[in-house]
Amino acid sequence: MTPVTILTGFLGSGKTTLLKRILTEAHGMKIAVIENEFGEENIDNEILVQDRAEQIVQMSNGCICCTIRGDLVQALSDLISQRDAGKLAFDRVVIETTGLANPGPVAQTFFIDDEIADRYRLDAVITLVDAKYGQQQLDDHEVVQRQVGFADRLFLTKGDLVSADDMADLKHRIGHMNPRAPQQVVDFGQADLKDIFDIHGFNLNDKLDIDPDFLAAGEHGHDHDHDHGHDHGDCDHDHGQCSHDHGDDHGHAHHDDAIKSFVFRSERAFDPAKLEDFLGSILQVYGERLLRYKGVLSMRGIDRRVVFQGVHQMMGSDVGTRWQAGETPNSKMVFIGVELPKDIILQGLERCLV
Template structure:
């Protein structure tokens, strides 16, 4: 076990495959009383940032990184953000007890953690507390079969939260546990619905052990690290200032789930619906989707629909045409 040095700011890396519940857990962390000031770095795969809009209004610093994956294309942005945080703390502008990094669902957490060992300046200021992996108990078996990232996220986790346990049978849960145990027998297990856990189980637990990570990945402390995403997986984003028709949106989503559900890894957004004073927060994962009224649109806020689809073999022109058909008359 690696103990924190008191002058270093602890880092919690929050990972997990698309739709596992990372943002739900992040909101729980930001709204519960833990007497800590947390800087949050949110990374999204697509060019439109949705997760930052789904994070609750909290007295925290929320820093957004879009249009790339934190473990490869925008890793330099992570280093710049962290150095900016260090400078702000040294100048007395801000004070943080901890930094929480929420990775995209397609990220390999290893190079993210590696950042704090390979960059000398950051290694003097920060220390990795733990890697927390959120698992969608219902869909993870399918993801483990088809996506290396899902395997990497579990293998590198210090804490594995088996989320959505209410959606599977006890036999399926036992089978999943056996599979996870083969990949990572030493990680602490937590069981949850809607990521409802005791935060003391994941914050300030000092479970990141670099020797254990080298056992998993012998090249962990080497400078080069190549991470290739599945070429079939892409992200498509839509923005629209005109209001949408709710019935048309529901019809479209029902069609998409039936026709493309297996290929839709994740889809989410904030909808501007004609005749509604509230934002509609929309989230989907394969065949499961839901939309719910959120807070009211603010007077000073520009009303706009923003949608992101992450999936396999997506046809942008076809999706865009269907999306445009949802605009209210």
């Protein structure tokens, strides 16, 4: 299947600069780019040859662009049809969203439409964040928070325009919004292609990437207001609104962001039937507010890891590697969403444990 990368970020975050670098570098790949604001997102026209009838733009290095005037599914289908007919050649797709777009519906396209799901594989969502204006944009625009929450990788741009302290504050803030996405400072579009392509952010695997500092922040031995009868290796609450200090929060402003993340951990196994019922009910009620969620689980009666992840109401799971001798089976789950009922979800998960 053809891998697809979604490139998102607010207006002025540097998407076009990064895309121009991708399209003009001599990397030997044939990349099809779908843009929904080609006329406004001004890629250097001197390197383009546009067939206006087809709305296809041929790059000098063999890459192509097409502009979206309507439905994304139709644009993807048209690309496949033209490739099958020998009119186009490409081996991966980059979708650049408008700066005001929520990437969620774009990502859902690859799960909902059978034809698209059979021919394309969503690889990753790459989100660009403007280091100079990012804090203000996160305050003013929930779509920016959604862009951060959906990301498999976060590129911080314009780092040369901010102080080290301001950059640290921004990293801290978005790290608590989305702890599973690695952060990287990228200036003038100078990102390594290996950090953009073949991320496998939507592949099920045994590895749950969570910022280790995020997990460590909850391991200071403080008491909870309630006793669940067992220990989580994590404090399982939103660090952005802690009523007490963690050692890593000194000097950082706290923000009441709509997009937050929280982690559930336990060394007790899940009852598979109970967990399936509970997750099904959560997705039915809160699915639109769940941006991304992922976990590696210990299940009763299964000697292997069970891996799951999802976007909104669509969730997939698979069986991973065996638990090794001397290894304590455990579960780790991260949820990223809009004003999620954290306590309801955490307490419900606890009731699903054996």
